[in-house]
Amino acid sequence: MLKRRLARAAFHLLRRFRCLEQTLLPWSLTHMSIAIPLHKLRETATLVAFYHPQPSYPVHILILPKRAIPSMADLTAQDANLLAEVMLTTQSLVEELGLEKEGYRLIVNGGAYQELPQMHWHLVSGSQR
Numbered sequence: 547m548l549k550r551r552l553a554r555a556a557f558h559l560l561r562r563f564r565c566l567e568q569t570l571l572p573w574s575l576t577h578m579s580i581a582i583p584l585h586k587l588r589e590t591a592t593l594v595a596f597y598h599p600q601p602s603y604p605v606h607i608l609i610l611p612k613r614a615i616p617s618m619a620d621l622t623a624q625d626a627n628l629l630a631e632v633m634l635t636t637q638s639l640v641e642e643l644g645l646e647k648e649g650y651r652l653i654v655n656g657g658a659y660q661e662l663p664q665m666h667w668h669l670v671s672g673s674q675r
Contacts, residue, residue: 584596584597584599585597587607587639588609588635588638588639590631590635591612592611592612592613592627592628592631593609593610593611593612593628593631593632593635594609594610594612595607595608595609595610595635595639595669596608598668601675602670602674602675603670603671603672603673603674603675604671604672604673604675605643605645605650605669605670605671605672606668606669606670607639607668607669607670608666608667608668608669609632609635609636609666609667609668609669610664610665610666610667611628611632611664611665611666613628614664615664615665616663616664616665617656617657617660617663617665618654618656618665619656620665621665632667636652636667636669639669640669643671645669645671648671648672649671650669650670650671651668651669651670651671652667652668652669653667653668653669653670654666654667654668655668
């Protein structure tokens with residue numbers, strides 16, 4: 547419960563102080579991910595997947611690259627390995643959590659729909675709350 551409260555507070559601060567988002571979030575994911583108070587499901591050298599601290603769905607997982615990538619528009623051909631890793635991570639989480647039968651979506655937001663200026667994916671299942 548304390549981890550969830552700390553994670554919500556951190557997300558609130560990032561949304562409030564936009565100048566910190568582009569530097570603090572990617573840096574903390576790369577160098578301090580062990581100290582981030584989240585329920586991590588996967589962590590590799592290039593990405594981290596964890597339960598969303600403010601879920602909008604019964605199952606709501608965030609998948610973030612550790613490197614600073616502001617949006618999908620900033621991806622390049624050199625990011626092909628990252629995208630493959632996102633797909634493999636998604637497949638393993640779908641299998642592990644048994645989401646195939648109920649259904650799931652992998653969502654990426656951009657532009658005005660993107661709340662944090664860090665590329666990320668939402669793996670969701672169930673009806674939106």
